[in-house]
Amino acid sequence: MATKERTYSDAEVEERLKKELPHWYLEDGWIRxxxxxxxxxxxxxxxxxxxxxxxxxWHHPDITASYAWVEVRLMNHAAKGITDKDFELAKKIEDVVHWQPGAEGGSLEGTPEDDMRFSYIKYDKPKT
Known part of the structure; x- marks a missing residue:
């Protein structure tokens, strides 16, 4: 029999999001x-x-989308709360969706942000 995964309290979730995933927020039991x-x-x-x-x-979020936005919501259904699986998948999603090769200084340029034919995601502006 599998053991129940540890779920985090709302205060613990808020603290982890603040430190690890500042663009994510907790609402109605989901990190979003x-x-x-x-x-x-x-x-x-x-x-x-x-x-x-x-x-x-093998951890599946809920997704809502419209023409120019996507909302992803994570919560461990089996555990009935937020677990390490949610934080780990959120970090991976964040890293991949917001990857900007051109900003890394390597040989990959990244998509041109100033040409709407190619630009596809609105990257978060760096916090000052």
């Missing part, structure tokens, strides 16, 4: 993040990215 995109194409790319990561992790 809304990604803004520039078009339906970008929305579909974000959904497919989240889908791939979730299936590979």
């Amino acid at each position: 993040r809304k990604y803004k995109t520039n078009s339906w194409k970008g929305t579909l790319m974000v959904i497919n990215t989240i889908g791939h990561l979730s299936e590979a992790a």
Whole structure:
């Protein structure tokens, strides 16, 4: 028989989000993040990215989408609360969706943000 996973209290979730995932928030028992995109194409790319990561992790979020945004919600249904699985998948989603190769200084340029034909996600502005 499997042991029940540890669930975090709301205060513990808020603290971890503040430290580890500042663009995520707790609401109605879910940790959530809304990604803004520039078009339906970008929305579909974000959904497919989240889908791939979730299936590979075998931990599945709820997703809501519209033309220019995607909201992902994580909560461990089996444990009936927020667990380490939710935080780990949220971090992986965050890392992949907000990856900006051009900002890393390597040979990969990244998509041009100033040309709407190619730009697909609205990256978070760095906090000052």
